[in-house]
Amino acid sequence: MALIPSQVLRAAILLSYFSILCHYKALDMPAHQTYGGSWKFLTFIDLVIQATFFGLCVLIDVSSLLTNGGDSREQERQHRKLIGLRDWIMAVLAFPVGAFVVFTFWTLYLYDRELVYPKLLDNFIPQWLNHGMHTTVLPFVIIEMRTTHHKYPRRLWGLVAVCVFSMAYISWTCWVHHVTGVWVYPVLERVSSIARAAFFGTMTLLIFILYVLGEILNSYIWEQPQKEKEKNKKQSLST
Known part of the structure; x- marks a missing residue:
């Protein structure tokens, strides 16, 4: 039996993301006043993804409690749709983007x-908030993966979805530069156009790798033990 119920963990993680987002939006930073605001930063987009994902997880938990013992097929159908959406977000966005x-x-x-994070930002962002945005994201999503089984889509379609997200963010970053004349991240200011294109390509490849790693980790946690149980069961029946 788990020391802390998974439902409580998810609710606590969701509350922590709400706190992080509220504190982040309350920061009086010059970058937040320019074109694109907070939405030009992948860190902020990821926080919204994680908060949305864990919000959906909590919604499913509440739905399960409210419909427990019910026999409505429509309720069951809607519940399965929510679970399918949760699993898709986990596979395509929450894990790969968070890990990235x-x-x-x-x-x-x-x-x-x-x-990526000039020392000047220390005057605006406290250390705990920095870690809330850039460190605890990965442990939180791994905890969720460990406590709840998530069904991954076919790898091809999963990678296509990740590619669409990557291209959309790269296009958005380029558009912000086109409008403002400033790149979102200092690293992009210091390299040539060719190196910048190579950087974008490398980062896209990296998020592909992280998607596959998430799929493998999920399989290792949930499917491998199940296969071992089935194998042992067959062996016991044959003896």
Whole structure:
């Protein structure tokens, strides 16, 4: 038996994201007043994705409690639709985008923080909020993956969806630069056009890899033990 029910964990994580988003939006930062506001940053988009995902998880938990013992086929059908949407968001957005934000942020930060998170931002963003945006995202989504089975779509369609998201954000980043003349991230200011294109391509490849890793991890947590149980059951029946 789990020490903390998964429903309580999800509700707590959702509340933490609401707190992080509220504190982040309350920051008086010059970048928030320019074109695109907070929406030009992948970190903020990821926070919205995570909050939406865990909000859906909590909605499903509440729905399960309210309809427990009911025999309405329509309720069951709607419940399955919500679960299908939850699983799709987990596979295509919550895990790969969350892992991408954590991995790329800390890699660039440790190499040269001025490329992604200039020291000037320490005057606006407290350390706990920085970690809430760039660190705890991955543990939270792994906890959810560990406590609840999520059905992944076919890999091809999953990668297509991830590609669409990646291209949409890259296009949005380029559009913000076209309008303002400034790149969202300092690292993009310091490289040539060819290097910038290579950077975008590499980042897209990375998020593809993270999608596949999420699929493998989910399979390892849930499907592999089930296969072992079935194998052991067959062996016990044959003896």
